[in-house]
Amino acid sequence: MKSPTSEPSTHAHLRLSPSRWLVCLAMALWLCTPPAAFAGEKVMVDGVLHVKNGNTPRDGVQTLQLAEQWRIGGESDDVFFGVISRVLADQEGNIYLLDSQLSEVQVFSPTGEYLKTLSREGDGPGEVRNPNDLIFMPDGTLGLVQQFPGKIIKVDLEGNPAGEFSPGGGDPTAGGFVALADAKSGGGNLVLGGVNITVDTAAGAQDRNCYVASFAEDGSEKVRYQELTYRWEFPNVTLAEWEMLFIWRRWVVDHQGRVLIPPVRDAYTINVYNPDGSLNRVIEREFTSFKRSADEPSVTQTIMEAIQRQVQRQGISQAKAQIEETEADIASIHVATDGSIWVLNSRGSRDQPAGIMVTYDVFDPEGHFTKQVQVACEGDGVRDGLFFLENEQVIQVTGFADAVLAQMGGGDAEESETDVEPTPMEIVCYTAQ
Numbered sequence: 001m002k003s004p005t006s007e008p009s010t011h012a013h014l015r016l017s018p019s020r021w022l023v024c025l026a027m028a029l030w031l032c033t034p035p036a037a038f039a040g041e042k043v044m045v046d047g048v049l050h051v052k053n054g055n056t057p058r059d060g061v062q063t064l065q066l067a068e069q070w071r072i073g074g075e076s077d078d079v080f081f082g083v084i085s086r087v088l089a090d091q092e093g094n095i096y097l098l099d100s101q102l103s104e105v106q107v108f109s110p111t112g113e114y115l116k117t118l119s120r121e122g123d124g125p126g127e128v129r130n131p132n133d134l135i136f137m138p139d140g141t142l143g144l145v146q147q148f149p150g151k152i153i154k155v156d157l158e159g160n161p162a163g164e165f166s167p168g169g170g171d172p173t174a175g176g177f178v179a180l181a182d183a184k185s186g187g188g189n190l191v192l193g194g195v196n197i198t199v200d201t202a203a204g205a206q207d208r209n210c211y212v213a214s215f216a217e218d219g220s221e222k223v224r225y226q227e228l229t230y231r232w233e234f235p236n237v238t239l240a241e242w243e244m245l246f247i248w249r250r251w252v253v254d255h256q257g258r259v260l261i262p263p264v265r266d267a268y269t270i271n272v273y274n275p276d277g278s279l280n281r282v283i284e285r286e287f288t289s290f291k292r293s294a295d296e297p298s299v300t301q302t303i304m305e306a307i308q309r310q311v312q313r314q315g316i317s318q319a320k321a322q323i324e325e326t327e328a329d330i331a332s333i334h335v336a337t338d339g340s341i342w343v344l345n346s347r348g349s350r351d352q353p354a355g356i357m358v359t360y361d362v363f364d365p366e367g368h369f370t371k372q373v374q375v376a377c378e379g380d381g382v383r384d385g386l387f388f389l390e391n392e393q394v395i396q397v398t399g400f401a402d403a404v405l406a407q408m409g410g411g412d413a414e415e416s417e418t419d420v421e422p423t424p425m426e427i428v429c430y431t432a433q
């Protein structure tokens with residue numbers, strides 16, 4: 001079974017392996033199967049293809065068993081991590097761990113051997129402050145995404161400074177401020193999620209324009225895929241969840257450069273945009289939103305409360321968080337090497353069977369709901385994170401939710417009503433069996 005990743009991979013064989021015989025057999029069976037066997041009905045709505053799926057996958061539920069290969073960090077290891085917020089792998093299978101707290105990238109071999117550390121905290125060439133995302137740039141360099149002021153600091157794979165990338169070209173006459181939330185690249189398409197902030201001093205207000213857009217090499221914007229504009233009027237600021245969190249970390253770019261976005265939080269819907277911004281198709285699935293419990297605040301609720309505290313500490317004492325009653329239907333999207341779309345919905349990390357960390361909904365490249373995949377390994381589906389890499393390895397980051405809280409909640413992840421020290425983050429490498 002292929003693991004999800006946003007990068008393509010190829011393998012050459014002189015003869016058919018047993019796995020390829022199975023693929024051929026499956027293809028033969030598929031050719032003999034009537035079209036009615038497909039999950040998902042194709043309909044045209046206002047000239048756009050919609051693939052409408054029910055709540056039951058065509059091929060049922062499968063299990064992806066993960067086998068541990070190595071682990072680093074944690075309480076019993078001398079290796080220390082601050083806040084690991086992103087994991088990538090290069091073509092050789094080397095693993096890049098972005099530490100947002102230490103403002104560096106630690107690099108390990110596919111077998112877990114430490115290789116080097118890239119970048120460091122600072123304002124000099126190749127240095128960064130509190131990066132919140134990591135990306136392989138279209139020019140082959142490694143980009144550390146700095147939230148504010150929003151820019152990408154580039155280094156080569158040996159750690160040498162390779163310049164900076166500023167959305168908008170860094171034009172000082174443009175006015176306002178730019179903050180970056182996340183970044184992704186695929187098929188030569190560089191796409192950033194950010195916020196343009198302008199201040200209306202006369203009105204005592206701030207206008208905020210959130211966007212997901214593609215950019216050219218010179219920093220000029222090419223295509224805007226989705227945006228949301230709202231206004232803060234001081235001192236009575238409402239920190240609405242949908243506005244503050246937008247679709248950060250929930251969109252992806254596939255290996256063709258297409259952008260997959262869940263356009264609304266309370267519907268299981270994915271818009272698939274071509275690189276030029278045209279809407280390729282809309283994928284839908286019947287789904288009942290997960291209602292939050294007042295007795296057990298979710299990670300998102302904790303993030304919103306942390307944002308409220310941060311804004312209040314900045315002098316806006318009347319700022320209030322407006323928190324939704326349900327979790328966003330789609331938590332994350334990944335694209336596999338075969339083009340299949342892996343979706344973690346709001347129920348996929350909760351109330352899982354024994355031995356299952358998370359369950360993904362899997363759609364074929366056309367958008368048909370084909371199966372659900374239960375990922376079998378130790379871990380907490382809500383608190384820990386999984387990253388599926390190009391070389392068929394899967395990286396688990398324990399305490400990943402706390403890392404997200406630290407990034408999006410202004411560093412309040414370490415604040416607690418108790419005196420219990422947070423457990424050191426641990427990196428666990430698995431392979432799929």
